[in-house]
Amino acid sequence: MQKIPLPREHGAWVMLFTPCILGTLLAPQIALHVVLLYIAILGAFLARHPFIFLLKTRTHKNREAQRQHMTMWLALYGVVSMGAGALLLFAYQLTWLLYFAFAAVIGLGLDTWWHLKREGMSAKAEYAGVIAMSLSAPAAYYVASGTLPWQAFALCLLCILYFGGSIFYVKLKVRTQPKAPCPVSTLQKLRAGKVNATYHLFALTLVSILAALGTLPLWTPLAFLPVTIKAMWGTFQWQTKQELNLMRLGIYECVHALVFSVMIILTFA
Structure with a gap:
């Protein structure tokens, strides 16, 4: 069947x-x-x-x-x-x-x-x-x-920025890091994860600018702070093939999505 x-x-x-x-x-x-x-x-x-x-x-x-x-x-x-x-x-x-x-x-x-x-x-x-x-x-x-109202479209933008970052983070942890030996220097790790790090820093910066201009609620950048810290930490904390655990990675992503959602609700409400 x-x-x-x-x-x-x-x-x-x-x-x-x-x-x-x-x-x-x-x-x-x-x-x-x-x-x-x-x-x-x-x-x-x-x-x-x-x-x-x-x-x-x-x-x-x-x-x-x-x-x-x-x-x-x-x-x-x-x-x-x-x-x-x-x-x-x-x-x-x-x-x-x-x-x-x-x-x-x-x-x-x-x-x-x-x-x-x-x-x-x-x-x-x-x-x-x-x-x-x-x-x-x-x-x-x-x-x-x-x-x-604008708030509805703001939610769309924030979701795009947040979940777009998940794409680059997961690819770094699943496709890039496990397929290469751990770099000796911090600079080499940053080069390997530059797309992930750059994207998350860009998203946090953009949201911060929009919040400073009054386009978004003032505390909106706080919703992106945990995921940005995770992205930067994940860039430098190399994950080998033996350490790769897709279920654990998926659970972490779900937890971060929940944290993001709660913080957005508190910020906008």
Whole structure:
């Protein structure tokens, strides 16, 4: 019996629901029909896996049984997602969702394109996915409250900056460090992790500038301080192949995402 197709990237689940939850909780009021948005987003997210599989195997006649199975689930996920979205559009007149959906489709389309070119694990493909999923923050804010202030888009920006950093950190700890001997000097470690370190310092600096200008709440940079410390520490604390533990790394990322979420809620609330 074939299994239900589910995404294998466990971190993607955190990236999917964190922006949505933040947008919902920070909205001035919460309408019950926001549940429909969660259903629509979940359906679209689940549909991505069978959709990519069908595109990759479109010329593989020996995998027809698998293709039929994936087609069935793609149709099911698609009907659920579009049905929930249609209710929000037509029953509740939340027409701005069309713009969010269009932007998300572009981001996920780029991600799918890079998957077909065997670049699905590249930073650019994953970052496109992060942008698409972060759009759920303003979408949830809009559906929950019926309003769409700057705060909703600020949440989207912060989620993009935060989860974008996770991409570079995980690649450093999983792909770069375990495949090379531990450098002797600190400068060599910094060179190996320069993308990770530069990105996190840039994100913290940008958020600090926006907070100083009054565009973001004053204490917003504090939400990025723990993850920046983690990124810098991880750059210099070399991880060998023997020390690599994907489950432990995943748990650490979930904990940091939780800390980030709580601090954002406290800052904006």
